[in-house]
Amino acid sequence: MSSTMGTLRTSTPEAMSRPILGWTLHDSLVIARTTILASFRIPEAMFFQLIQPVIFVLLFAYVFGGAIPIPGAEPGSAADASLYRQYLMPGIFGQTVAFAAAASTVGLAEAMQKGIIDRYRALPMSQSAALIGNTFANAIRQIMVLTVLSITGFIVGWRINDGILNAIYAYLLLLLFAYTVTWVGAFIGLSVPNTETANTAGLVWLFPLTFLSNAFVPLDGLPTVLRAFAAYNPISSLVLSTRELFGNPTGYPPGVEPEYWSLQNPVLYTVISCAVVIGIFAPLAIRKYRSASRR
Amino acid sequence: MAQDDAVHAEGLVKTFGDVKALDGLDLVVPRGQVVGLLGPNGSGKTTTVRILATLLKPTAGQAFVNGYDVTKQSDEVRHSIGLTGQYAAVDEFLTGRENLKMFGDLYHLTPKYVKERSEELLSWFDLVDAADRPAKTYSGGMRRRLDLASSLIAKPSILFLDEPTTGLDPRSRLGLWGVIESLVAEGTTVLLTTQYLEEADKLANDIVVIDHGKVIAHGTAENLKDQIGGDRLEVTLVDPHKMSDAQAALAPIFGSDSLINESNLSGPVSGGSKVLVEAVRALDFAGIEIADLALRRPTLDDVFLSLTGHGAEDETPAPTSSRSRRGRR
Numbered sequence: 001m002s003s004t005m006g007t008l009r010t011s012t013p014e015a016m017s018r019p020i021l022g023w024t025l026h027d028s029l030v031i032a033r034t035t036i037l038a039s040f041r042i043p044e045a046m047f048f049q050l051i052q053p054v055i056f057v058l059l060f061a062y063v064f065g066g067a068i069p070i071p072g073a074e075p076g077s078a079a080d081a082s083l084y085r086q087y088l089m090p091g092i093f094g095q096t097v098a099f100a101a102a103a104s105t106v107g108l109a110e111a112m113q114k115g116i117i118d119r120y121r122a123l124p125m126s127q128s129a130a131l132i133g134n135t136f137a138n139a140i141r142q143i144m145v146l147t148v149l150s151i152t153g154f155i156v157g158w159r160i161n162d163g164i165l166n167a168i169y170a171y172l173l174l175l176l177f178a179y180t181v182t183w184v185g186a187f188i189g190l191s192v193p194n195t196e197t198a199n200t201a202g203l204v205w206l207f208p209l210t211f212l213s214n215a216f217v218p219l220d221g222l223p224t225v226l227r228a229f230a231a232y233n234p235i236s237s238l239v240l241s242t243r244e245l246f247g248n249p250t251g252y253p254p255g256v257e258p259e260y261w262s263l264q265n266p267v268l269y270t271v272i273s274c275a276v277v278i279g280i281f282a283p284l285a286i287r288k289y290r291s292a293s294r295r
Numbered sequence: 296m297a298q299d300d301a302v303h304a305e306g307l308v309k310t311f312g313d314v315k316a317l318d319g320l321d322l323v324v325p326r327g328q329v330v331g332l333l334g335p336n337g338s339g340k341t342t343t344v345r346i347l348a349t350l351l352k353p354t355a356g357q358a359f360v361n362g363y364d365v366t367k368q369s370d371e372v373r374h375s376i377g378l379t380g381q382y383a384a385v386d387e388f389l390t391g392r393e394n395l396k397m398f399g400d401l402y403h404l405t406p407k408y409v410k411e412r413s414e415e416l417l418s419w420f421d422l423v424d425a426a427d428r429p430a431k432t433y434s435g436g437m438r439r440r441l442d443l444a445s446s447l448i449a450k451p452s453i454l455f456l457d458e459p460t461t462g463l464d465p466r467s468r469l470g471l472w473g474v475i476e477s478l479v480a481e482g483t484t485v486l487l488t489t490q491y492l493e494e495a496d497k498l499a500n501d502i503v504v505i506d507h508g509k510v511i512a513h514g515t516a517e518n519l520k521d522q523i524g525g526d527r528l529e530v531t532l533v534d535p536h537k538m539s540d541a542q543a544a545l546a547p548i549f550g551s552d553s554l555i556n557e558s559n560l561s562g563p564v565s566g567g568s569k570v571l572v573e574a575v576r577a578l579d580f581a582g583i584e585i586a587d588l589a590l591r592r593p594t595l596d597d598v599f600l601s602l603t604g605h606g607a608e609d610e611t612p613a614p615t616s617s618r619s620r621r622g623r624r
Contacts, residue, residue, distance in 0.1 A: 013449050014408040023403060030400045038388035041429055115384035119445075122348045124373040125401040 024126040031133025035107075036140060049103065049141075050148045053096040057149070060092070060216060061085050061156045068217055071253040082157050086248045089149075089158040090170075091215030094239040096149060097142055097178035098210050101185030104138050105202030108189030117292055128286045131186055139179040146171060161247030170245035173270060177238050180274040183281040190288040215239050218251035219258075231260035234273035241266040299362070301326045301453050301484035302347060306356035309342050309508070316342040318508035319356070324453075324486050329479050331499030332488040335603065339508040340488040341381070344457045347486070348378045361453055377446030381458045383438035387431035391422050391441050394430060395448055402449040409448065416444040420474065436467025443474065453484045460494060472497060492596050506603045519598045526590055527597060528574060531559040533584035544581035548573055554600060561597075564590070 019026060039046060065084045074080060108131075111117050120130045150158075160167045185202060192198045212226060213235040219227050230236055240263055243250045252258060262269040302324035309317040317339045324330040332340050345351040347360055349369040358365045361375035385394045392413060399409030417426050420440040425433060430441055439459065446454065456475070460468040475498055479485055489495050495502050496516045504512040504519070512519055528548070532541055538555050545553060548570060549562030564570045571590060578585055 013402070013412070014405040016403050016405050018403075026403070027401060030397060034386060034389060034393065034397045037393065038386055041388040115380045115382040116386065118345075118350055118380060119378070119384040120401070121350055122373055122376065122378040123398070123401050124370055124403070 022126065024129050024132065027126040027129030028132040028136060031130050032137040032140070033133075035134055035137035039137070039141060046144075050145060052099075053092055053145065053149050054152045056095065057089070057092050057152050057156060060088050064216070070218070070249055070251065083249050085153075085157045086159065087243070087251060088216065089153040090239050090242040090246060090248055091213075092153070093146065093149060093174055093242055094177070094213070094215050094235050095210040096145060097174045097238075098181050098235055099203075099206055100138055100142050100145075100178040101181035101188075102202035102206060103141075104135060104182040104185035105189035105192070106195065106198050107134065107138075108186050109192055109195045109198030109202075112190065112292060113195050117289070121290075121292070127290055131183075131282075131285055131289055135179060135182040135186055138182045138185075139175055142175060142178040146174060158248070162245060163247075166245040166247070169267075170242040173238060173241055173245070173267065176274050177234070177270065180277050183278055183285055187281050187285040187288060190285060190292050209233065210235055213239060214251060220251075228260070231258070232262050234270055234277075237262050237266040237269040237273065241270050299326075300324060300359070301328075302330075302358070302360050302486055304343070304347065304356065304358035307343065307346060307353050307358060308355040309339075309346065309351065310354045316508055317346075317353070317356075320505065320508060320510060322503060322510070324484060326452075326484055327479075327482050328501060329475075329485040329487060329499045331495035331502045332486060332505060333490070333492065333495045333502055333599070334488075334505040335490065338506045340505065341457055342508075343505075344378075344455050344486065344488055347372075348376060348455055349373055374449075375451060375453055377449070377451035377454045379439075379443050379446045379454070379456050379459055381461055383435075383442040385430045385438060385441050385445060387438075388429055390427050390429055391417060391433075391444075392426045394441060394445055398445040399448045404449060412448055412450075416447060420444045421470075434467070436463055436470060439463060439467070439471060440474070443471070447478075451483070453486070454478065456485060456487045458488055458490065460489070460491065468494075492594060492599060496594075504599070504602055512598070512602050520593045522598065525593075526564055527561050527593055528564045528570060529559050529561040529587075529589045529591060530574065530578070530585060531587035533586045537583050540581060541578060541583050544577045544583060545574060548577065559587075 061084070065081050065088070068084055070080060070083045070087050108117075117130065121127070188201055189198055192201045212230050213233045214230065215235060219230050219236070222230055240250060240258070242248075244266065258264055300323050302322060304320065304322040307317045307320040307322075308315070320339065320343060322330075322332070322343065332343060334340050342351065346353050347358055347365060349365050349372050352366055360372045363371040363375065365372050386397065389397065395413040395416060396409055399413065400406075404412070417423050420443070422437060422440060422444070425437060430438060433441065443456075443459070459475070460471050463471065472494070475485060475487070479498075485498075487495070487498060500515065502512075502514065502516055502519060503510055512522065514522070530541060530545070532538060535558065538560055541560055542549075542553055542555065545560070545562065548564060553560055553562030568590065571588060574588060575585065
């Protein structure tokens with residue numbers, strides 16, 4: 001390379017014609033495609049993203065499993081342990097998709113710090129596409145995580161007991177939830193001052209949120225105030241929905257109805273919660289993005 | 296007429312909280328020219344570029360890029376510009392070719408054009424061999440080249456280069472200068488910010504010196520050098536501790552305008568080479584050993600020192616630094 005190089009010959013840039021609905025979808029897909037492509041180039045990150053939920057499965061199934069009684073079996077019996085694994089897996093699914101938010105937080109804080117968001121913002125692309133594409137890619141990545149997790153579950157004795165169609169609904173609900181929390185994660189990622197903060201800020205709210213739920217223990221044991229919070233925690237309704245859809249133990253003895261509306265209509269409550277959270281956090285995140293700049 | 300210039304900014308003010316990053320900055324970049332925006336860290340260079348690239352909204356004042364208002368017609372502005380920042384903002388996990396494709400797609404260019412243009416840019420920037428390797432395996436210079444190539448995918452008529460060679464080794468810097476010169480030869484307008492005076496001297500037709508968010512001088516490199524007068528004498532001592540003794544000894548020659556730099560002492564002189572002899576005598580008389588003695592034309596460094604009272608690469612104390620500011624209000 002030197003100043004003696006030839007001139008650039010390509011003719012005038014040829015632009016594509018503008019789609020009827022604008023560029024948002026096109027640009028979002030470009031971002032999603034490259035984000036997914038990039039994540040395949042970091043097998044280490046992918047490995048740890050997959051190994052973490054697997055460790056949780058083994059930990060809960062073999063360490064805590066015996067200590068948490070599930071209605072319907074003699075405490076401490078072999079049937080109880082097997083029942084707990086059936087009960088546990090939807091909880092792990094729920095927890096795992098909730099933690100998808102953290103990846104989004106860190107990813108966006110990094111993109112901000114590296115000046116990539118500045119770069120996007122100086123392009124004549126749709127101003128919301130970078131976020132839509134990013135959240136979309138994050139949700140897609142969860143398909144792989146859920147696959148690995150399902151196989152692990154199968155090995156420790158978890159089963160799909162209520163037909164393939166309901167199982168598909170359960171997985172779709174999990175992906176919707178992953179997509180939803182990713183918007184919250186994106187908002188946090190664009191709000192924190194640097195990636196170091198993003199690493200903790202991305203996780204800190206997820207621990208109470210996932211543990212104050214029915215993901216690992218039935219709600220009956222909780223004090224009343226916490227129980228009400230846990231019942232209206234969308235993770236509880238998500239986990240209960242998937243337990244029902246997979247035909248796994250729900251944590252309620254046969255014939256006993258949950259005492260809260262959110263858990264009597266878990267699928268409906270989950271979908272409504274997702275819509276509300278996206279409705280709040282997507283505009284907030286996009287607004288942050290538009291005024292964001294490298295820090 | 297504001298709309299005829301590639302860049303036309305008037306009275307730009309930008310405040311971050313109670314810090315004034317820009318304080319009524321005026322800037323004109325005529326079409327086809329290279330204007331160098333020169334200033335110490337925190338002087339407002341990056342803030343200016345960010346406003347012109349539609350990344351920040353000015354608190355007051357107005358700016359037109361390619362005739363479009365940066366606040367009201369930001370989409371048209373973004374179509375007209377290419378931006379290369381201080382940090383090679385390429386996706387390090389994508390290959391060179393994939394990066395170019397991504398930017399081409401986001402500029403909404405046809406796949407066929409993106410393909411042709413990418414190949415051309417890869418070979419032009421000497422990245423063909425590395426085109427299918429992830430950018431994280433690139434050297435600093437290669438990343439900057441890829442970054443610049445990405446900015447050029449849509450053939451923008453105006454290019455903003457924010458400290459394009461900061462952190463590069465001398466060889467990569469020369470290479471990048473060559474690229475920029477070729478682009479200018481093809482008619483691209485360039486606004487270049489730099490803290491390297493040599494870079495501004497080499498590339499820019501016109502230099503705008505800013506400090507504390509204001510233009511403090513403006514002209515060609517020669518104009519600016521002439522402003523601070525003629526030749527300067529530079530003395531390097533064997534024993535740097537004797538710097539102030541030397542300053543005193545040379546006072547009859549320099550007057551009160553001499554400057555002690557890191558390793559030498561310099562001051563304005565007149566009278567050509569005769570002054571060399573006088574200086575040697577004066578220092579010899581004072582018993583100060585000379586390591587090096589040179590008479591030279593003023594550099595932009597001298598211009599800078601005399602204009603701002605501090606060197607171009609000095610860190611000015613926070614909080615005027617626009618880059619360490621969060622700049623997100």
